[in-house]
Amino acid sequence: MEMPLPDPAILAKRERIVARLAAVLPEDALITDPAETRAYECDALTAYRCLPMAVVLPRTTEEVAAVMRECHAEGVKVIPRGAGTSLAGGSLPTPDAVILGVARMNGVVETDYANRFIRVQAGRTNLSVTGAVEAEGFFYAPDPSSQLACAIAGNIGMNSGGAHCLKYGVTTNNLLGVTMVTMTGEVVQIGGPYMDAPGLDLLGVICGSEGQLGVVTEAWLRILPKPEGARPVLMGFTSNEVAGACVSDIIKGGLLPVAIEFMDRPCIEATEAFAKAGYPDCEALLIVEVEGSPAEIDEQLARIKAIAARHNPVAYREAETEDQAKRIWLGRKSAFGAMGQMGDYICLDGTIPVSELAFVLRRIGELTESYGLRVANVFHAGDGNMHPLIIFNANQPGDLEKAEALGADILKLCVEVGGCLTGEHGVGVEKRDLMPVQFSDTDMEAQLRVKDVFDPGWLLNPAKVFPLYVTASRRAA
Amino acid sequence: MRPGSEAELAELVRVANAPLALRGGGTRGIGAVGPAEVLETGGLAGITLYEPGALTLVVRAGTPLAEVESALAAEGQRLPFEPPDLRGLLGRGGESTIGGVVAANASGPRRVQAGACRDSLIGVRFVDGTGNVIRNGGRVMKNVTGIDLVKLMAGSHGTLGVITEVAFKLLPAPEMQATLALAGLDDGQAVAAMAAALGSPYDVTGAAHLPGRGTFLRLEGFETSVRYRARELARVLGRFGAVAEVDGAVWAELRDVAPFHGMPGDVWRLSVVPSDAPGLVARAGAEAALYDWGGGLVWLRMAPGVDLRARLGVFQGHATRVRGAGPGPAFPPEPAAVAALSAGLRAKFDPKGLFNPGVMVGA
Numbered sequence: 006m007e008m009p010l011p012d013p014a015i016l017a018k019r020e021r022i023v024a025r026l027a028a029v030l031p032e033d034a035l036i037t038d039p040a041e042t043r044a045y046e047c048d049a050l051t052a053y054r055c056l057p058m059a060v061v062l063p064r065t066t067e068e069v070a071a072v073m074r075e076c077h078a079e080g081v082k083v084i085p086r087g088a089g090t091s092l093a094g095g096s097l098p099t100p101d102a103v104i105l106g107v108a109r110m111n112g113v114v115e116t117d118y119a120n121r122f123i124r125v126q127a128g129r130t131n132l133s134v135t136g137a138v139e140a141e142g143f144f145y146a147p148d149p150s151s152q153l154a155c156a157i158a159g160n161i162g163m164n165s166g167g168a169h170c171l172k173y174g175v176t177t178n179n180l181l182g183v184t185m186v187t188m189t190g191e192v193v194q195i196g197g198p199y200m201d202a203p204g205l206d207l208l209g210v211i212c213g214s215e216g217q218l219g220v221v222t223e224a225w226l227r228i229l230p231k232p233e234g235a236r237p238v239l240m241g242f243t244s245n246e247v248a249g250a251c252v253s254d255i256i257k258g259g260l261l262p263v264a265i266e267f268m269d270r271p272c273i274e275a276t277e278a279f280a281k282a283g284y285p286d287c288e289a290l291l292i293v294e295v296e297g298s299p300a301e302i303d304e305q306l307a308r309i310k311a312i313a314a315r316h317n318p319v320a321y322r323e324a325e326t327e328d329q330a331k332r333i334w335l336g337r338k339s340a341f342g343a344m345g346q347m348g349d350y351i352c353l354d355g356t357i358p359v360s361e362l363a364f365v366l367r368r369i370g371e372l373t374e375s376y377g378l379r380v381a382n383v384f385h386a387g388d389g390n391m392h393p394l395i396i397f398n399a400n401q402p403g404d405l406e407k408a409e410a411l412g413a414d415i416l417k418l419c420v421e422v423g424g425c426l427t428g429e430h431g432v433g434v435e436k437r438d439l440m441p442v443q444f445s446d447t448d449m450e451a452q453l454r455v456k457d458v459f460d461p462g463w464l465l466n467p468a469k470v471f472p473l474y475v476t477a478s479r480r481a482a
Numbered sequence: 483m484r485p486g487s488e489a490e491l492a493e494l495v496r497v498a499n500a501p502l503a504l505r506g507g508g509t510r511g512i513g514a515v516g517p518a519e520v521l522e523t524g525g526l527a528g529i530t531l532y533e534p535g536a537l538t539l540v541v542r543a544g545t546p547l548a549e550v551e552s553a554l555a556a557e558g559q560r561l562p563f564e565p566p567d568l569r570g571l572l573g574r575g576g577e578s579t580i581g582g583v584v585a586a587n588a589s590g591p592r593r594v595q596a597g598a599c600r601d602s603l604i605g606v607r608f609v610d611g612t613g614n615v616i617r618n619g620g621r622v623m624k625n626v627t628g629i630d631l632v633k634l635m636a637g638s639h640g641t642l643g644v645i646t647e648v649a650f651k652l653l654p655a656p657e658m659q660a661t662l663a664l665a666g667l668d669d670g671q672a673v674a675a676m677a678a679a680l681g682s683p684y685d686v687t688g689a690a691h692l693p694g695r696g697t698f699l700r701l702e703g704f705e706t707s708v709r710y711r712a713r714e715l716a717r718v719l720g721r722f723g724a725v726a727e728v729d730g731a732v733w734a735e736l737r738d739v740a741p742f743h744g745m746p747g748d749v750w751r752l753s754v755v756p757s758d759a760p761g762l763v764a765r766a767g768a769e770a771a772l773y774d775w776g777g778g779l780v781w782l783r784m785a786p787g788v789d790l791r792a793r794l795g796v797f798q799g800h801a802t803r804v805r806g807a808g809p810g811p812a813f814p815p816e817p818a819a820v821a822a823l824s825a826g827l828r829a830k831f832d833p834k835g836l837f838n839p840g841v842m843v844g845a
Contacts, residue, residue: 119677120756120778142683164626175624177633178601193819200593200778201753203800203814204842205642205824206600209633213626230683253535259558259654259704298714301707308704356622359536388623389536428624436627443627444617451616451831452629458826470628 006053006434009468009480011101015058015081022079023059026103029071034109036060045086045104049151050094050435052405057084057098062106066184066192066222069105073220074190076103082464083188085216087159088130090151092352093433095163095215095469105220107158113137114223122181122198123228127158127221131165134226143228146173149429150341161221164213166429171387172263172296173229175429177212184223185211188460198225210455215431216466218459232296235263237333238306240313241287241320245269248289249362251316252386255293256359258312260305265387266292266337269366272381272394273336279343282336285320291386292337340383341394347379349399351408352392355419356428359389368418369393376411390428391419417442432470440472449475486525488607488615488646494521495644496613501839504640506544506582509575510568512639512804513812516839523581526646529553531621538621540605540649543581550580554652562653563599564590564733570743572805581645587637590737591688591700594680594775596653600636605649608635608642611832616643623651634827640838642831656702660712661688663728664697664719669760669773672697675722676776677756682718684711690736691773697722698732736774742783745770748806750790752780754799765794791815813842 015022026035036042037059046054058081063069076083082102089096089106098104110126111133117123118141125134131152134145148167149155155165161183166175173179182196195211196202211218242248252265268276270288277284284290295305306323313321324330344350357365366382373380373395384391393415397408416426416436420443426436440449449471456463456479463479473480483502485491495502501518505511523544531540534557541550547565554560565583569575582588584606589598596602605619618631635645664675672691679686679699688700699719701711716725735741742749747769754762756777763771768782784790789809790801800814816824825843828835 117755117757118681119674121677121680142681164630166624166626170624174597174601175626177630178597187819191819193817193823195820197798198755199753199799200775201587201589201598201637203753203802204816204820205827206587206633206637207820207823209600209630209636212633213630217629230681232685233683256537256654257535257557259657261654297707298710300710301704304704304706356624358533358538358622360533385624390622390624423620424622425620425625425627427627428622429626431626432628440628443620447614448617449628451610451614451618451631454830455629455631455634455827458823458830 007473008055008099009473011099015101018079019058022081025075025079026059026061026072029075030061030063030068034062034064034068036062045089045098045106048089048091048094048096050092050097050433053094053097053434055098055100057102057104058100060104060106062109064109066186069186069220069222070190070192072105073186073188077189077464080462080464082467084466085158085162085220087128087156087162088154090155091159091163091431091433093427093431093435095431095433097434099468107220107222108156110222117198118143120198121228122225124198124223124225125157126223127161128156131155131157131160138228139231142231144231145226145228146179147176157224158221161212161224162214162216163431166390168264168266168385171265172261177209179227180208180212181225181227182208183211183221185219185221187219188462188465196225215433215470217456217470218465233298234302235294235296236302236306236324237292237294237330238309238324239290239292239320239322239333240318241285241290242316242318243288245289245366246363247316248291251291251313252362253359254312254315255309256387258308260308262293262295262387264292264294265385267382267384267386268337268340269382271379272340272383275347275381276336276340276343279346280336280339282332284336287319292333337383344381344394344396348396350397351395351412353395353412353415354390354392354427354430355416355424356388356390357419357422357424359386361422362386365418365422369415372411372414376407378408378411389424413439434469437470438472453479483519484522484525488526488609491526491644491646492609492613492615495609495611495836498836499834502836504644504838506579506585507546507576509578510572510582510586510588512802513841515841518839521644523579523644530647534559537652538649539652540621540647541580542647543579543645545580547578547580547583555655558655559652560655561650562592562596562602564592564737565599566590566737566739568738571739571749580648584636584645584648585638585640591690591733591774594689594778595685595687600633602650603632603636603648604651606632606635606645607647609644609646611643611834611836619649621649639841641828641842643837657704658708659700659702659730660708661728661730661732662699662712662716662719663726664723667697667722669693669763671722672773673756673760673777675719678718679715680776682715684715688733689776690732691777692732692736692741693771700730700733736772739772739781741772742770742781745783748784748786748788749804750782750784751802751804752782752799754778754780754797758797762794762797766790767793
């Protein structure tokens with residue numbers, strides 16, 4: 006993975022840039038000591054690391070605006086950072102850039118239950134948004150698996166999803182408005198505590214723009230009343246094909262479960278060895294969760310059971326108690342931890358049309374074998390968002406490169422069958438060089454134009470999302 | 483002009499050097515387009531891909547909405563966002579197209595639960611102002627690859643490009659619906675009742691108040707579930723008065739703003755914080771008001787020529803004049819910084835200034 010060479014002119018005036026930042030920030034909001042900036046050298050894509058020139062941790066929108074003005078004046082690149090949980094390297098620094106972390110801006114500005122919104126500072130963690138409203142019976146729907154740690158700012162940057170988006174959508178569907186600071190330090194409000202933002206859908210463009218258009222400092226989020234209850238069912242099948250057909254039939258049957266999770270044999274075996282959830286010995290399993298009152302849940306599960314029966318499940322377990330429900334989710338929720346026990350892993354995030362599930366799993370198996378690696382598949386089957394986990398040994402020279410090559414092949418496969426490179430993690434640096442697989446130069450050029458408008462100097466997170474050759478002339482200008 | 487293919491359309495735009503008025507069915511355009519030659523998309527029609535098992539539809543932009551809806555109904559599915567038919571309101575004929583629905587981000591009462599058109603839209607193809615064909619999004623529900631131009635095109639009212647193909651995620655059509663009604667509530671009580679309903683776990687898919695006629699809540703789904711939720715919701719609403727169950731005719735009427743059909747005056751659409759709605763309606767001095775989306779959307783019928791924005795002053799939200807001639811622009815003026823971003827995008831996507839001149843900006 007290549008990053009642009011640092012700009013020597015910026016490195017040469019480091020002292021002046023730091024002095025300008027120090028002049029507009031409280032003392033504890035500026036970090037320049039490499040011993041401390043080390044904590045910001047990478048995000049959750051730990052294979053790539055780089056010390057930034059400086060880290061700023063502002064507490065207010067005004068401080069963010071001041072930082073942006075100074076950086077703009079000096080031509081310094083800014084890399085926005087939420088909680089640093091990006092799996093795609095979305096907040097990977099460069100030596101000539103300032104990391105702008107919003108983690109200290111984590112307050113609740115306003116909650117309004119009658120109008121069903123909450124306004125938060127963008128550094129607030131995803132789960133603590135729900136924490137702020139659950140006493141009143143509400144929740145914030147997008148639930149990325151890092152939700153304990155990840156920040157709303159990063160969720161907006163990456164348009165994060167989660168296990169429950171089949172019913173509730175992803176971040177963009179639950180975002181009402183933002184306060185955003187542009188690269189020139191201007192503070193703009195896009196949308197607000199009402200349902201449709203006026204004018205062009207700038208909010209839709211900002212959400213998922215990977216910190217390339219502005220720094221979001223506050224957000225109005227839609228909150229929803231909590232369902233009366235939820236209950237999962239676990240079913241095991243004799244093949245990936247059969248499990249895939251069952252998913253399709255459930256959807257065609259008019260049911261809309263809140264989650265349909267899929268695990269293949271390698272994943273089942275690994276999680277069993279790790280978490281001992283008591284999963285059945287089978288080729289593929291589904292965890293399907295439905296919501297509602299006890300009677301509604303019974304009705305939906307009866308329909309799901311009838312559909313599943315047509316596919317001769319080797320196991321079918323409905324959770325009858327809270328404890329049983331937890332056990333059904335235990336293995337799924339431990340899947341990533343289990344992989345960590347087996348070795349180093351890369352987590353992919355491509356999406357495919359649900360109808361291509363069985364074919365894609367078979368091809369992944371063939372590709373994996375040809376590389377001599379192991380892959381376990383766990384994913385959100387209802388929406389086709391796959392998370393193949395490629396296991397490798399980071400201490401063995403060449404293994405990472407081999408795993409990355411397999412990952413690229415799998416993502417190309419996702420695009421070939423009509424899907425995409427990333428369903429919820431974002432492009433970052435990780436999938437940057439694969440963009441031409443999915444998009445023509447014209448398609449990418451259209452996206453670059455949006456950045457040209459918001460950030461004409463290409464200072465915001467500029468080496469991400471698009472292949473470097475595509476953005477080279479703009480970054481150099 | 484009525485190109486028969488995307489390639490023909492792209493070539494036409496590439497060589498164009500005079501303004502073009504983009505038209506699907508011409509049924510829902512808001513505001514006046516300046517002098518321009520009409521460019522119709524009706525020649526780009528037909529469903530390209532429909533996978534009921536994946537809840538996915540890809541369809542060419544000029545396809546009639548009615549054709550899309552009947553194809554989905556045959557599989558027991560539907561567009562989630564309940565697109566309105568504004569022909570009666572605007573006194574127009576013609577046949578609404580799916581591309582026009584997207585260009586207007588047209589969303590009906592179910593928007594309060596299932597999201598707007600832009601929330602169901604997962605892919606788009608369009609021709610920009612230089613004749614380039616651009617693809618964004620795709621046919622899968624979860625896709626964060628690159629900048630989201632899909633949302634940008636939805637609701638851009640033909641000012642950024644000519645939409646040629648769109649992809650949606652769909653929903654199963656429900657087995658049944660039930661509509662609960664409360665009578666005699668004033669606007670403030672009605673909004674409070676709707677907030678109570680929308681804040682309940684009973685998954686309300688419509689919340690409307692038609693002053694003088696009643697306050698309505700809709701539930702949809704499997705029969706036993708709807709029955710159960712109707713009973714429980716009636717209990718929640720008990721403190722607002724007697725709850726009756728009525729037929730669901732009100733939803734299509736509200737979706738199409740039928741109570742204002744054939745009535746004189748300007749028609750405005752307010753997007754507001756629901757609990758602010760009654761106060762704003764009082765300030766507007768409207769001849770009639772309809773509350774949808776729990777009060778988040780208000781349709782106002784005003785005496786012709788009233789400057790509603792001047793009457794309302796500063797508020798959280800915005801007002802669009804859907805019918806009528808002024809004063810002031812039909813679309814809400816934007817703060818300078820936001821207007822500059824929008825103008826910048828238009829200049830990039832339509833550098834020759836071809837598409838729908840004057841729409842969304844100006845008078």
